[in-house]
Amino acid sequence: MHADLLEGGGFWQCLPGPELTAVAELAQRLLGSDMSAFSVLDRDWQWLTAKCGIDGDRMPREHGFCGRVVDTNAVLLLPDAAADPDYRDHPMVAGEPHVGAYAGMPVVMHNEDGHDVVVGSLCVVYRRARAFEPDAVEQLRKLAAIAAALVSSRLTALELADLAAQRQDDLQRLARIHRQLGQAERIAGMGSWRLDLADNSIHWSDQVYAIHDLPMTQVPPLESAMSFYPGRSRTTLTDALDLAIRQGRPFDEEVDFVSATGTAKRVRSMGEVEVQNGTPVALIGVFQDVTCRYEMEQALRRSASTDELTGLINRAGFNRLFAEAMAAAADDAGPLALMLIDLDGFKAVNDQCGHLTGDQVLQTIASALHAPYLADCTCARLGGDEFAILVRGRAPDAVTTLAQTLLADLRHEVAVGDGETLAVSGTLGISWFAPGLCERDLLRRADVALYHGKRTQRCTATCYAPALDEKPDRP
Secondary structure, X not given: OOHHHHHOOOHHHHXXXXXXXXXXXXXXXXXXXXXXXXXXXXXOEEXXXXXXXXXXXXXXXXXXXXXXXHHHOOOEEEOOHHHOOOOOOOHHHHOOOOOOEEEEEEEEEXXXXXXXXXXXXXXXXEOOOOOOOHHHHHHHHHHHHHHHHHHHHHHHHHHHHHHHHHOHHHHHHHHHHHHHHHHHHHOOOEEEEEEEOOOOEEEEOHHXXXXXXXXXXXXXXXXXXXXXXXXXXXXXXXXXXXHHHHHOOOEEEEEEEEOOOOOEEEEEEEEEEEEEOOEEEEEEEEEEEOHHHHHHHHHHHHHHOEOOXXXXXXXXXXXXXXXXXXXXXXXXXXXXXXXXXXXXXXXXXXXXXXXXXXXXXHHHHHHHHOOHHHOOOEEEEEEOOEEEEEEEOOOHHHHXXXXXXXXXXXXXXXXXXXXXXXXXXXXXXXXXXXXXXXXXXXXXXXXXHHHHHHHHOOOOEEEXXXXXXXXXXXX
């Protein structure tokens, strides 16, 4: 998911420094350390993105302890660095700052493809030797998970910004949405939560209240808290919580959400079991508002299937819907007709009036294809002045009536000047699905019918018949 950004170098400069610094400060306070840091590494350097009690922004990779944490993707515990044969001669142990004990936890992002990516380490450093209790290690692990979520959020924003840059036609709209996402991120659009399994009591951080649009007073009981998730989303999250409690499974779910003010959102909830003496005692996790990112993805999906000039479905979107309609027809879901439309007189408009006027003509045609009587049809622009319509569930007589209405709606005139006009109309070719036919067959038949109409009488609708294959010549 984030591989390109991580391999690009220097990505640490784009990380959410204030938020990660807060995590490092929390680690220092909770574990009582002299120093703490969140670090990322490249080939030569360990970059101290967030730090407490440490001077400088970077150090040579070979002088740091965190390289081993990142390389092995495993926690590194040094209760007594001066007694450890691998580290007792290390310049930071033998000299300033005289490291006595060190604990480093890998910061791991869980990508959508199932592969984990180690993005850095979260560590605490002591000037004196000390033992590390399991609870302290577990606290460091949870803080590393929060740091990973913060890094993932920022890298997701960077990826989306890069995607927006690649789609020049949508640049302004995507930039606006990206700014909204950046603003939401800067005001810390993520919170933490804890569910005590003994009494189902819930503990929220401030941002969880903000996402719920609730005042920071009393957390609602579990049943009320689940009511913010509509229908299927509630089931998804309930099942995830149940599996986490019964089987110890961590979870990461993205679901729909409706806040206390009735605002629909998209949220991501991540959690894992807190175990004491082998018994699950709580669920602990983070909660993130991903509405902006989700809406951006949906907009891009819509954009990828839409013709920019006319607002109709483009060829790629049509091909996908055409395949789905053919599969449904093959399953006896009702009749299916394909109409191909080619404009008559369009070339003359472009030649005499220019392409700007030609674009206006195409938009006028598109308006006709947005008419209410075509609302249950799939209308697309295949390219140039070629259009297509999929008509499902209508008998031949109804399709004939629809075609005649459409032919009338496609006729209009373009003013040339001095009172002269150019006539524009459409010619239709129609083919019907039959068992054994594929998309290519239906397209070819509609194409044959279309060009028979253009050869014999334009501004008409012609339905394919096998006899038309005997006269394949084009006008």
